[in-house]
Amino acid sequence: MLPICREKQVQLSRQYQQNTLAHAIILQGIAGTGKDALAKWLIELLICQQPIATNDSVDEGSISQACGQCKACLLKNSGSHPDHLLLTSENKTLGVDDIRRGNAFLEKTAHLGLVKTILIPQGQLMTIAAANALLKTLEEPSANSYIVLITDDLECLLPTIVSRCAVYAIRPMVGAALLAQLKISSNNQLLLSNAENNVITVNSTAFINLSQLPELTDEVIFQEFQDFNEYFLDYLAYGQSESKVLSQLIDNKHALRWLEKIICNLVRQSYLTSDSNKAEAVAHQKIPVQLLNQVYQAIISSHKLIKSYTQTNRQFVGEQLLMTINDIVRPST
Ligand SMILES: [Zn+2]
The missing domain is CATH 1.20.272 (Zinc Finger, Delta Prime; domain 3)
Known part of the structure; x- marks a missing residue:
């Protein structure tokens, strides 16, 4: 997870642990902010039957994680979890039929008897009709269901949608926070750590x-x-x-x-x-x-x-x- 997502991860973990997580969530950030990884982590956590809390960030609070071993995690990892739906479109837009597919999915009973999750990776592709179809679902959320929308740009979503979701905006680091992520190596080049702690060498200029x-x-x-x-x-x-x-x-x-x-x-x-x-x-x-x-x-x-x-x-x-x-x-x- 990128350091800029850590704060949101702690916040979402806390809400998850306190059972106060919203049923409709928007993760917003420009390209490269790690919002996709954050969404993946959240969906896996919601699906997991035996989540664990890690205390490696004591100052900020613990981060909950999917166990990776329970039946739900194994199904999710194999890409065949019956209670999770990835809503993408092969077209340039996400149409009303796509959203209806999501609504129909939510109406059915969960196979594993726990939560149902929908991930919409490109929320900004929704047409107006699709957004209105989603709006109805957001107005009457079914129990134990979670919809996670990812978008580059909040302004591309209908305000009525945004107002019914909990929005987590991931902002790029600037100033001191960015500098803290940069390490000067011995040959005086700047090194930037990415999510997997691979070090990217960048010309210092x-x-x-x-x-x-x-x-x-x-x-x-x-x-x-x-x-x-x-x-x-x-x-x-x-x-x-x-x-x-x-x-x-x-x-x-x-x-x-x-x-x-x-x-x-x-x-x-x-x-x-x-x-x-x-x-x-x-x-x-x-x-x-x-x-x-x-x-x-x-x-x-x-x-x-x-x-x-x-x-x-x-x-x-x-x-x-x-x-x-x-x-x-x-x-x-
Ligand atoms: Zn699990």
Whole structure:
């Protein structure tokens, strides 16, 4: 379990132990927050006939776990538990028929005589009709049944659904909490531990200004960052979108830091074999690392200038910076 889910795990364990767990639960978090693993743990716990409590986190409270050995656990692990339903869809949306399948499942008596569980891994795919069908079930919950919905984005669910569920939002770590998860290794690279304690090595330049990353927690700012990233890669690779980049440099207080981050990502990708982002791969193919390093130095200089003089003309600094970057990546023009 990822450390950022630990708090929710303790909270859910406590509610489970006190028998106060809601019958409809939403686990919300952006990709990579570990919400799927949290849902898997919760479903297994609900199904288990002889759950155990581990006290390895004494400060926070104990965490309940499925035993992994009882009849219910064995059936669940083999994927054939009769009282658990995984509600997915092969289509792009989760339709009303899918939800009706869930409702019919809940109406039947439990085979093992205990609880019934439904997991909806992509709640945001529900159509309006499907959501309304689910709403009826949520309004009249059957005894000993649990519905666990997972979603990236709460705003993609009907407010009436959200209001009838207990919502557990998993937020990415920022600042000190994130730093605590990072260990500096002997060769001065940053190491990030993941769920299985495998250590992922990350180029240390990938993390800058860890204490202030609003784009990780605020979806609007995240989208602005994504847009800015596209524009700047356009500029870097093709000399396009200059006015869009400049207006962000003038008006957006995050823009210069984002420039640093984008260049760092480009440099980092040049050291890694797997290029996940096509746009960055395109930009990278055209621009060698030593030029990216020069661009980075220019950005740092501009950033220092902006930070050190309160009266700095952002427009002037932005224009100068883009000209400098242009001269570095396109010396002939
Ligand atoms: Zn068990």
